[in-house]
C-alpha cells in the first residue's frame with residue numbers, strides 16, 4: 001500500500017490532539033528557521049496538511065477528523081536520519097469503535113497491520129479515572145453523596161457494565177492489545193505514549209511520572225513486555241496552550257516554533273518531532 005514507507009500509527013480516542021500534532025509538525029517541516037525536521041520529498045497530497053498547519057499557525061482549533069478520512073502525512077523527512085514516512089491522520093472514532101463497539105474499521109485495521117510503531121495520544125483533561133470498588137459501593141449506597149451512611153438496607157442493583165463507561169486506562173489497554181496483535185511482527189514494536197496538551201499538565205513533575213500517577217496500568221503493561229514492546233513517554237504541547245482562551249497570547253508568542261514544545265520522559269526539552277524520530281529510530 002505504501003511502498004517501502006514506514007507507517008507510524010497515531011492512536012488516540014477522539015479529541016486527543018493527533019491532528020494538531022500533525023499540523024504543528026507540518027509547520028516546522030515547512031519552516032526554514034527550524035532545522036529539527038526538514039522535508040526531503042512529499043509523496044502525498046499537501047493540501048490537507050497545509051490546511052492543518054495553517055489552523056495551528058492561526059491558533060485555531062482543528063475540527064474533528066472525519067470518520068472516513070484517508071488523509072495524512074506521506075513524506076520523506078530528515079530528522080538527523082532520513083525516513084520515508086506514512087502517518088495517516090485517523091479519526092479517534094475508529095479507536096473508540098474498536099474498544100467500545102468491538103468493531104475493526106478497515107482503515108484502522110490496515111494501518112495497524114502496516115505499523116512499525118505506535119504513538120498513543122492521551123489528553124490530560126479527557127481522562128476518566130477508575131474508581132475503587134469501595135468507592136463505588138459507597139457511591140451506590142449514597143453515603144458519599146450524603147456524608148452519612150445510607151439508611152437503606154437494600155443496595156441498589158449495580159449498573160450494568162458497558163465498555164463506553166470504562167476508565168481511560170482500561171480502554172487503552174484493551175485497544176492496544178487488539179492493535180498489537182495485528183501489528184507487523186519481526187522484532188519489538190515501539191509504543192510511545194504522548195501526553196498531549198502538556199501545557200495543561202505542566203507543573204506535574206515529568207511525563208513518565210504523570211503516566212505513573214494518572215495511567216499506571218497502561219504504563220506497567222507497556223513497560224513489562226520488554227521482549228516485544230519498547231516504550232517511552234513524551235509530553236507534547238502542539239498548540240502551546242488552551243484554545244480559544246489563550247489565542248491572543250499564543251499568537252503574540254510568534255510562530256509555531258516559538259509556541260509548540262515537547263518533553264521527553266524525564267522532562268527534558270526535545271524537538272517536537274522527537275516522538276516520531278524515536279518511533280522510527282529508537
Ligand SMILES: Nc1nc2c(ncn2[C@@H]2O[C@H](COP(=O)(O)OP(=O)(O)OP(=O)(O)O)[C@@H](O)[C@H]2O)c(=O)[nH]1
Nearest residue numbers: 015016017018019020065092197237238239241242
Ligand atoms: N491546551 C492544549 N490543547 C490542545 C493541544 N493540542 C490539541 N489540543 C486540543 O485538543 C482538542 C483535540 O485536538 P485534535 O488535534 O483535533 O484532536 P484529534 O485527536 O485529532 O481528534 P479527532 O480527530 O476527533 O480524533 C482540541 O480541543 C484542541 O484545542 C495543546 O497543545 N494544548
Ligand SMILES: [Mg+2]
Nearest residue numbers: 018019064065
Ligand atoms: Mg483529528
